[in-house]
Amino acid sequence: MTDASAVPTPPSRDRRTSLLIGVGGGILGLLPWVVGGGILPLQNLWASPTMPDDMPFVLLPLSQYSATLLFSLVLLGGVFAGVTVRVVARRRELPVRPASLGVAIVHLIAVVQGFAVLAIGHGLGIGGDSRAVLYVAGMLGGTIVAAALAQLGLWMTSRSSVAVAALGVALAAVPFASWVARWFIAFTGEVFPPPFLPTLVNVLPALIVGAALVWCGARPARRIIVWIVSLLALWVMPALFTAIQAGLGMRVLQGDLVEMAKVSAQVFPMALVEVWMPPLIALAIAVIGTLVRMLAQRDRDGRGHVAAQQCEAGVA
Structure with a gap:
């Protein structure tokens, strides 16, 4: 006779499924x-x-020269897991905490392995350059922040609220473009990236944000906040990435944090001027898509109303 207690209960299977989704998202x-x-x-x-x-x-x-790439790879682990949890949860209830744990496990392994290599290579603890301590600590701090934001991205994109999930997807659009670009570089190399890659990095986030806003919709009116935040993020985030990378990449500054911050502050407004087109593209897609969606919904409601009236007339 089979012991009933040995048979996994559905909640137990759901927790394992969620955990595997988190691990898979982190690895992806x-x-x-x-x-x-x-x-x-x-x-x-x-x-x-x-x-x-x-x-x-x-x-x-x-590497300080790959800071924005590092941020994107870590952040998207949580976003991928969150989107998957949301999709699966439409068919059955799925807990989010195991997925969060799964992403955290992957990130912990990556951080321990990577920073152990980094610390050994810089000679920390055996009389290495004192600046190396600041460098490794700074990289570690930035990576921990990225891992924390990955957890936030998982929480947002896994929510049942369309507005919150759409905002999470929109905020991840720019890092996702960096993630996609990295796939092309993985096969072609840093020296010979495809010539269309800069265009892809600029256009892809606009398409994602526009689609996310169509999904979000404009009703109730408070969802306009999602539109505003998403479009602002699409405008500001690429400029912020450019400014941060410019400051971190100034090798001549030799780790002078004040001067690096000044460089970033100088580059940021100039970068803002150059990246105004993607938000306009996203806004156009969102407005047109939302109008089409509203008209289609009104047409369906109208046909349903007519069918109901015909049914009532037939009964009478």
């Missing part, structure tokens, strides 16, 4: 980096002279 986020070889970028303060091809394997692109 890091996958384009790993598929591309996962070779640690050259480090300014590396303890011993090493050729680029001889750098060790790491699960994260740990």
Whole structure:
């Protein structure tokens, strides 16, 4: 006779499913980096002279020159898991916490492995350059922030509220373009990226944000807040990425945080001027798509009303 207590209950299966979704989402986020070889970028303060091809394997692109890529890969692990949980939850109830744990496990493994390699390579603890401590600590702090935002992205995109989920998707649009671009670079190399890649990075977020706003809709009126925040994020985030990368990439500053911040502050307004087109494209897509959706809904409601009247007339 089979012990009934040994048979997994549906909630137990749901928790395992959610956990696997979280692990899968975290891995998917890091996958384009790993598929591309996962070779640690050259480090300014590396303890011993090493050729680029001889750098060790790491699960994260740990370099100040790859800060925005690192952010995108980590963040999207949570977003992918959250979207999947939401899709699966439409068929059956699915807990979110195990998925959150699964993403966190993947990120923890990647952080431990990557930063162990980074610390050893910089000679931390054996008399390495004192600036290396600041560098490794800064990279670690930024990675932890990205992992925390990945958890927020998972929470937002897994919500049953369309407005919250749509906002989560819209906020992840710019990092998603970086993630997609990394796939192309994984197969073509950093030196010979496809010529269409800059256009893709600019246009893809606009398409995603526009589609997310159509999904969100404009009713009730408070959903306009989602529109405003999404379009502002689409405008500001690429400029912010450019400004941060410019400050971090100034090798001549030798880790002078104040000067690096000044460089970023100078680049940011100039970058804003150059990235105004994607929000307009997204707005046009959102307005046209929402109008079409509203007209289609009104047409369906009208046909349903006519059918109901005909049914009542037939009964009478």
